[in-house]
Amino acid sequence: MNATEHAQQPRLLTPAELAAFIKLFREMRQWSQEQLSAISGLNVRTIQRVEQGLSASLDTRRALARAFDFEDIDALNKPFAIPSEEEAKAAKEKFDREHVTLTAIPLTTGKQLAKLAETCSMDLSEPAFELTREADETFAMLVDYLRDYRDCADAYSETQKFDVYDEMQSHIDALKALGVSLRYATRKVQVTWGSDAAGTKPMPVTVLYVVGFPLGEEPEQFATPKSGGIRL
Numbered sequence: 001m002n003a004t005e006h007a008q009q010p011r012l013l014t015p016a017e018l019a020a021f022i023k024l025f026r027e028m029r030q031w032s033q034e035q036l037s038a039i040s041g042l043n044v045r046t047i048q049r050v051e052q053g054l055s056a057s058l059d060t061r062r063a064l065a066r067a068f069d070f071e072d073i074d075a076l077n078k079p080f081a082i083p084s085e086e087e088a089k090a091a092k093e094k095f096d097r098e099h100v101t102l103t104a105i106p107l108t109t110g111k112q113l114a115k116l117a118e119t120c121s122m123d124l125s126e127p128a129f130e131l132t133r134e135a136d137e138t139f140a141m142l143v144d145y146l147r148d149y150r151d152c153a154d155a156y157s158e159t160q161k162f163d164v165y166d167e168m169q170s171h172i173d174a175l176k177a178l179g180v181s182l183r184y185a186t187r188k189v190q191v192t193w194g195s196d197a198a199g200t201k202p203m204p205v206t207v208l209y210v211v212g213f214p215l216g217e218e219p220e221q222f223a224t225p226k227s228g229g230i231r232l
Contacts, residue, residue: 031222104220107184108182125210131212135178141171184208
């Protein structure tokens with residue numbers, strides 16, 4: 001067994017190693033500390049303490065493991081095989097190939113959301129953190145209304161659209177009162193249908209992303225898979 005193999009044997013991470021590991025994985029995904037906070041359910045100060053090499057509780061490590069989609073949420077509480085620089089670089093390249101980073105734009109008015117529904121053919125709408133039951137239901141109502149309006153927006157007169165703006169605004173305001181802040185992004189993609197014959201020309205569409213973050217902890221960007229299921 002050579003020195004490199006020995007160094008890569010599984011062992012418990014020290015607080016300093018955990019700090020480097022969390023910062024590396026966060027930066028690989030091009031997440032801010034605020035975004036990792038939103039995804040993990042931890043506050044920003046906790047993320048900062050972890051990345052400063054201070055001790056992290058078992059529950060904090062579990063929350064971070066969930067945020068990074070580890071199959072084993074106790075992975076950071078167990079002996080860990082530390083990746084080499086080459087392995088870390090390969091992992092980042094894989095993530096960059098499979099994801100795109102989008103600018104997170106504040107979504108604050110019903111009219112703003114209605115106009116987005118009129119110009120986007122598909123959406124991927126979801127919260128970035130665990131919501132309360134009431135907030136979860138309110139978010140679902142907003143998304144349902146968004147999709148219903150998108151399907152028949154051309155049937156509304158300009159005057160009738162004001163009722164749509166008001167309804168969407170009521171859901172946005174309710175979410176804010178429940179501690180949920182909305183951010184959106186749009187992206188042009190080429191869509192092919194699953195069973196289409198090879199050689200079929202892809203259809204260009206604009207996708208709307210609506211994401212809920214904890215109020216006051218909104219990121220400037222978020223990452224999303226380049227391919228996957230998107231709601232028509």
